[in-house]
Amino acid sequence: MKSIQFLLFFVILFMFTACNSSKKSFSWDKEVAELTGKDLEEWLRKAPFSNEITKTDKDEFVVTNAKQVFPFIAGYYSPIQEINQMKDVEDTVIYDHAEIIYKDPTWGDLFLTATLLHNDEEVYLSESYSESGDALFGGTDALFDSYSAYLHETAVKAKHPTYKTGVYWADAADKSFLLGFYQKGQLLFEVAVPIKGSDTLATFNKLLEVKKSLGLQIPEWDKASFADLQVVETPSTFWKDPYYGLYLGEHLIDEVYLKVKDTPLTLQKTPVKGDYYFTYNSGKGKVELYTQLKPTDQQEPEFNKDHDKLPMYQNLAHKIYFDEKKNGAQVEGIAKVYFKNNKFLEISYQYPEGDEEAKKVIHGVLKYVKLLKF
Numbered sequence: 001m002k003s004i005q006f007l008l009f010f011v012i013l014f015m016f017t018a019c020n021s022s023k024k025s026f027s028w029d030k031e032v033a034e035l036t037g038k039d040l041e042e043w044l045r046k047a048p049f050s051n052e053i054t055k056t057d058k059d060e061f062v063v064t065n066a067k068q069v070f071p072f073i074a075g076y077y078s079p080i081q082e083i084n085q086m087k088d089v090e091d092t093v094i095y096d097h098a099e100i101i102y103k104d105p106t107w108g109d110l111f112l113t114a115t116l117l118h119n120d121e122e123v124y125l126s127e128s129y130s131e132s133g134d135a136l137f138g139g140t141d142a143l144f145d146s147y148s149a150y151l152h153e154t155a156v157k158a159k160h161p162t163y164k165t166g167v168y169w170a171d172a173a174d175k176s177f178l179l180g181f182y183q184k185g186q187l188l189f190e191v192a193v194p195i196k197g198s199d200t201l202a203t204f205n206k207l208l209e210v211k212k213s214l215g216l217q218i219p220e221w222d223k224a225s226f227a228d229l230q231v232v233e234t235p236s237t238f239w240k241d242p243y244y245g246l247y248l249g250e251h252l253i254d255e256v257y258l259k260v261k262d263t264p265l266t267l268q269k270t271p272v273k274g275d276y277y278f279t280y281n282s283g284k285g286k287v288e289l290y291t292q293l294k295p296t297d298q299q300e301p302e303f304n305k306d307h308d309k310l311p312m313y314q315n316l317a318h319k320i321y322f323d324e325k326k327n328g329a330q331v332e333g334i335a336k337v338y339f340k341n342n343k344f345l346e347i348s349y350q351y352p353e354g355d356e357e358a359k360k361v362i363h364g365v366l367k368y369v370k371l372l373k374f
Contacts, residue, residue: 024118026095032116032187035215040098040114047112047191047210049102066101066111070192071129071149072170072179073099074113077239078121080259080368093117095186107206108194110177115188122164123188124239125181127151147172151179153235155228158220165218166237167207167229178229180207182218189216200229243370246276246291256291256345257370263361265289274348285329285352289362292346293339300338307336313367320369326353335366340373 028038036043045052066073074097076083084092095116102110117123129149149172156167163184170177170192177192178200193206204224211218242262245254260267264280265287271277274290281287296303307321314320324333327350335347347366351358 024092024095026116026118029120029185029187032185035184036114036187040096040116041100043214044098044100044112044114046213047100048206048213049104049107049110051103051105052100053103054099054101066099067131068147069109069172070111070170070177071131071147071172072125072151073111073192074115074188074190075126075129076115076123076188077126078123079239079262080242081370083123093119093121107196109175110193111191112210113188113190117186117188120185123183124237125151125166125168127235127238151238152231153237154230155232156220156224157237159237163218165220167204167221167224169231178203178207180210180221182216189214201226204229247293249372253372255372256339257372258291258365259368260289260365263364265361265365282352282355282358284355284358287349287351287355287358287361289347289349289365292348293343294346296338296342296344298338298342303338303344313363313369315368315370318369318371320366322347322366324349329353331359333362335369337369337371339371345369345371 097115100112131147152169165182168179170179176195179192182189242259243257246256249255265278268277274292277290279288310321320337322335330350332350
């Protein structure tokens, strides 16, 4: 891990047409539209800071090393995985995103972000973040650098039907911040302000000023005391990785990941079947799932073509084909997905016929298979 202390930026001059690159249509929530004026950047600029480095003329584009200074910036997770920040990806969950970076003369390097999701889906923050270096600022050698950040939960947190919020300590390199997070339906908001010396209250009061300037209604922030800003011993709001890693590769990294940690499926220490064997009793009968890596003389295009008449789930670039049928009181199935190097992953499973919850568990695993192919 390498320490980075200063926010760097440069401006690229070029002609472009400003547009939102999301390919999905978007439906504004009325309250969010009124709050933001449907302009995330201008809404964030109402915050009481100065010396913004991200504001440019329409023919300019600012490149910063913000991800290295703030590795935790806009690091959002769905219940399943990290949210893709690329708006030009067809299946993205993000409609729009804005980041405002300041080198404030009083507070130093800080940021505000706002994100609009296509759907009203609860998101989570992670306890830790890591970013590689940026060749634009440090040359090709910078790609081997690593920058980390760690979040610590405080007692200022809440989850309601219409919003959720939390205030966190964020440590990045040799700096500490107070990070305020707020979600109201499709709208995600963050502000991170450095701690000045040991004056935590001064920084938190600045967060309150930001909240007021942006028109946010967050009672938990208003009621917070100094004691509430202390780190809690048992955090409860962070994202929990639902994946279990299998098949350790040559670089000592698991290469197959199944989403089983948020299910009743339990890995058996000694596999009854296959390489890895998971099972549980649903109350209606036995549920099991096991994996095997098998050889094939086909490359991925041929393999997929041979299976393209089967039902299929697609997770990122992975196509998971499956076929199932009734066998007595059980439904039995086999799923296949091409792995690499003339191998494919086979997942065999069974669950009681008519057990919709067990079926949901099994297909929730199949739908989100992840593979490291490189």
